[in-house]
Amino acid sequence: MGLRSCCAVDRHEQFRRAAIDRGIPDDDVDRFTDQLRFAIWASTCGADEEVVGQDGGLPRLPVGVKWPSSESGLPLPFIASIDCAALPRAEGLPLPADGSLLFFLHHENDYEDPLDESGYARVLYVPSGTETVVATPLPDRDSARFFNENLPFLLPEHRLTAWVEAVLPDWIDDEEEAEFKSDVVKQLLDDLKHIDELWELVDELWPPREGAKFRLGGYCTEIGGQDPPLVEMANANFRSRHGAGPDFSNPEQAHLYEKEECRLTRE
Numbered sequence: 001m002g003l004r005s006c007c008a009v010d011r012h013e014q015f016r017r018a019a020i021d022r023g024i025p026d027d028d029v030d031r032f033t034d035q036l037r038f039a040i041w042a043s044t045c046g047a048d049e050e051v052v053g054q055d056g057g058l059p060r061l062p063v064g065v066k067w068p069s070s071e072s073g074l075p076l077p078f079i080a081s082i083d084c085a086a087l088p089r090a091e092g093l094p095l096p097a098d099g100s101l102l103f104f105l106h107h108e109n110d111y112e113d114p115l116d117e118s119g120y121a122r123v124l125y126v127p128s129g130t131e132t133v134v135a136t137p138l139p140d141r142d143s144a145r146f147f148n149e150n151l152p153f154l155l156p157e158h159r160l161t162a163w164v165e166a167v168l169p170d171w172i173d174d175e176e177e178a179e180f181k182s183d184v185v186k187q188l189l190d191d192l193k194h195i196d197e198l199w200e201l202v203d204e205l206w207p208p209r210e211g212a213k214f215r216l217g218g219y220c221t222e223i224g225g226q227d228p229p230l231v232e233m234a235n236a237n238f239r240s241r242h243g244a245g246p247d248f249s250n251p252e253q254a255h256l257y258e259k260e261e262c263r264l265t266r267e
Contacts, residue, residue, distance in 0.1 A: 011038055011091055011166070011206075019201055024194045031191060032198045035168055038090040039218030042082070042162040043211050049161035052087055055080040055213060057157025059102050060132040061124075067135055068104045068122045075138050076104035076122055077153055080160065080214060085128070090164045093217040098128040103214075160213070166206040167218035169265075172199065183258065219265075234261040 012033055019029040045051050059078045061067070069075045085098040095101075102124040126132060137154065171185055172195065189195070220230040227235075238246050238257050246257040 011164075012036060015166075015201065015205060018205065019198060022197065022201070024197060028192055028194045028198070031188060032195065035172065035188075036202065037092060037167045037218050038164050039167045040087055040090050040093065040095075040162050040216040041165050041209065041212040042080070042160045042214040042216075043209075044213070045159040045161040050086060051083075051159045052162040053080060053082040053100075053160045055158050055160055056155035058135050058137065058154070060100070060126075061102075061135045062126055063131045063133055065124075067138055068124060070106065070119045074106060074120075075153070076106050076120065077155075078135075079103040079105050082160070082162075082216075087162055087216075088164050090217055095216065096125065099130070100126040102126065163209065164206070165208060165212075166202045168199070168202065169219055170221075230261065230264055234264055237264075 015036060016029055016033050019032075020026065042052060044055075056078075059081055067075055080103050082101045082103075084096045084101060087095065104122040104124070106120040171189070192198070220228040234257060235245055237260055242253075242256075246253045248254045248257070
């Protein structure tokens with residue numbers, strides 16, 4: 001699987017230069033830029049927009065490949081397919097240069113245990129040049145509903161377009177979120193003296209768009225009050241190393257957990 005070269009315009013450097021031109025100190029700019037990521041967002045395609053894939057409908061599967069299912073044999077609803085060659089590039093997101101990514105997900109079962117290995121979420125990579133056919137609808141698909149019983153297994157097909165947006169961690173502009181973060185995060189916020197100006201510059205350079213359906217890259221997000229995947233992974237790593245989850249009343253254990261979460265965030 002090949003990877004495209006990096007973007008012609010380095011958005012991190014673009015942001016850094018614009019911030020320094022406004023007289024913001026280098027240290028503040030560097031601290032903030034270190035938290036800045038770029039993600040590819042996708043949504044329903046307009047008449048004059050480039051098509052990068054589809055959501056809903058039937059996927060094109062490689063010849064001889066069965067419809068993806070969980071380890072227990074539960075068919076997984078098809079969510080979307082993306083043409084990697086048509087996607088815009090985003091820094092720090094090494095997607096394949098060509099071929100297609102097909103996403104299958106049983107929302108409810110995967111939501112209940114996101115780190116379970118039962119296969120309720122699947123991403124299938126189809127290399128460029130692979131012979132594919134439109135998948136045959138499953139005869140018993142009506143018994144495999146989405147998390148909402150009123151949603152059919154097969155959703156209406158829509159073409160997708162995509163763009164790149166800047167993404168920052170939720171605690172940067174949310175005091176309530178920041179209150180529950182680690183001492184490392186709180187110290188960073190104390191050190192950022194021009195955070196409002198830097199945040200405004202992000203919105204000026206990359207104005208957010210409404211109505212996105214999918215996101216590739218960026219930060220893990222919380223869904224429905226559940227811990228985000230980053231927290232789940234940090235807890236799992238801590239348990240595997242120490243035999244149990246962190247005891248946050250123990251300062252040493254709390255510090256070790258914070259280090260693990262920070263490490264995963266940087267990655």
